[in-house]
Amino acid sequence: MSEEGYRQRENGIFTRAIHGGFEPQDEFTWPIMPSIVVSAVFEQETPGRDREFRYSRIRNPTRTVLEKSLAEIENAKYALCFSSGLGAATTIISVLSSGDHIIAGEELYGGTYRLFKEIFPRMGMQTTFVDTRDPKNIENAMTEKTKLVWIETPTNPILRITDIKSVSEVVHKQEGVLLVVDNTFQTPYFQRPLELGADISMYSLTKYMNGHNDCIMGSISTNQESIYEKLHFLQHALGIIPSPHDCHQLYRSLKTLPLRMEQHMKNGLALAKYLEKQPQVEKVIYAGLTSHPQHDLVKKQCYGTSGMLSFYIKGDFNETKKFIKALKIIKYTGSLGGAGTTVVVPSYMSHVMLSNEEKIKLGITDNLIRVSVGLESIDDIIADFDQAFKYLLNSK
Ligand SMILES: Cc1ncc(COP(=O)(O)O)c(C=O)c1O
Incomplete structure (x- = not known):
């Protein structure tokens, strides 16, 4: 157990994040960083006899380095990258x-949500949405046609937690x-779904893994060869692949993932504690606060928690806008x-596609602000919030 009561974080992840995925192959210059291989095609030995790389939609050396690195960080056997989440x-x-x-x-x-609600039904796949905090809701929704269960934990933006191990058993x-x-x-620095029974994480x-807001990409990790084979086939059959340049950028960013996540967590907790004391704040939701109703579950299944928090400001959308x-x-x-x-105000951005009833049911109201707490000096983050609260008070 860590000092804060979470699962004990392992030091090895710092090393894997830096060295994982890359073995220098150029025995002339011995680079310690992989090259960006832009070639779309690779020369083959003879007709019918491929080398490791044939066509970059199928496999690309820069993408392969990133995929190996992602798998190593997560202690997973396989990873695959895509052009977005x-x-x-x-x-x-x-x-x-x-x-x-x-x-889901x-x-x-x-x-x-939009994919499940609007796009996949056109292809004949229906989704039942349930509150996954209680695994029984999943059990009750299962039919003989059920083939996949999709969860987010913590959820975006209300930060509800699902017990991955219990759900996996069901x-x-x-x-x-x-x-x-x-x-x-x-x-994977703070939570490893595969260790808890998930088939795919x-x-x-685009988010923490890259961490610099300058690249759109997605990935999956799995320990199961059959899943990897199916998804690798689909990766090139559908063609949803990232560019070698983006893969390199991501690979570079991963080297500082553990360091960055430590600081996101430290700053997240400090800002959450500050917000809890503000009279202009109705409620703070942060998985690292003891006031989070599922904090014990977070400690049981996670190695820590990132810098994502949400809070309700006292007032309506006008107050929210003024504050921001x-x-x-x-x-x-x-x-x-x-x-x-x-x-961000999720009701006007990340969750704008939900109906009013759906938003109200989930608590995504116009006075809910989601914060991604960054890596700046915490004093400067708090000072910025402080002056905005003062401005709001004085503008009444
Ligand atoms: C939790 C979560 N999953 C998936 C996505 C989609 O990822 P992308 O924007 O890389 O397609 C997002 C984007 O905000 C997200 O927040």
């Missing part, structure tokens, strides 16, 4: 067929059902997991 989701769902049934968490990133009572966990918010690499406009160094933007602190 939603591209990874689309590829996973493409293992299913018309008539198959999906169960009722609170998901808005874009993932899901795997029925043969052939896949459990997929979107692990974007936690990264999935990422929007008053922020100086903190940016208002839809993404998360970058070096700089960002805020």
Whole structure:
């Protein structure tokens, strides 16, 4: 157990993040970083006899380095990269067929929800949305047609937690059902779904894994060869692949993932504690706070928690807007997991596609602000929030 009561973080992940995935092969110059291989095609030995690389949609050396590195960080056997997080989701769902049934968490990133709600039904796949905090809800929703269960934990933006191990036990009572966990918010540094029984962990690499807001990518990790083979086939059959340049950028970013996540967690907790004391704040939701209703579960299944928090400001959308406009160094933007602190009003951005009833049911109101706490000096982050709260008070 770590000092804060989470699962004990291992030091080895720092080393794997830096050295994983790459063995220098050029015995002339011995580079210690992989080259960006831009070649779309590779010369073959003879007709009918391929070398390791043939065509970059199928396999590309720079992508392979990144995939190996991602697998090593997570202690997984295999990883695959895609051109976005939603591209990874689309590829996973493409293992299913018309008539198959999906169960998904009722609170998901808005874009993932839209895929399940609007796009996959056109291909004959229906999804039942349930509150996955209680594994019984999943059990009750299972039918003989169920082929896949999709969860996010913590959820975006209300940060509800699902017990991955308990859900895995329920899901795997029925043969052939896949459990997929979107692990974007936690990264493999703080949560490893495969260790807890999930079949696939999935990422929007765009977020913490890249960490610098300058690249869109997604990935999956798995320990099962048959799943890897199916998804590798679909990766090139569907063609949802990232560029070698983006793969290199991602590979470089992963080297500092553990360091960055430590600082996101430290700053996240400090800001959450500060916000809890503010009279202009109605409620703070942060998985690392003891006031989070599932904090004990977070400690049991996670190695720590990232810098994602949400809070309800006292007031309506006008107050929310004024507060956000008053922020100086903190940016208002839809993404998360970058070096700089960002805020978003989910009801107007990441979750704008939900109906009013859906938003109200989940607690995604106009005074809810989601914060991705960055890596700046915590004093500067708090000072920016402080002056914005003061501005709000004085503008009444
Ligand atoms: C939790 C989560 N999953 C998936 C995605 C989709 O990823 P991408 O934007 O890389 O397609 C997002 C994007 O915000 C997200 O927050």
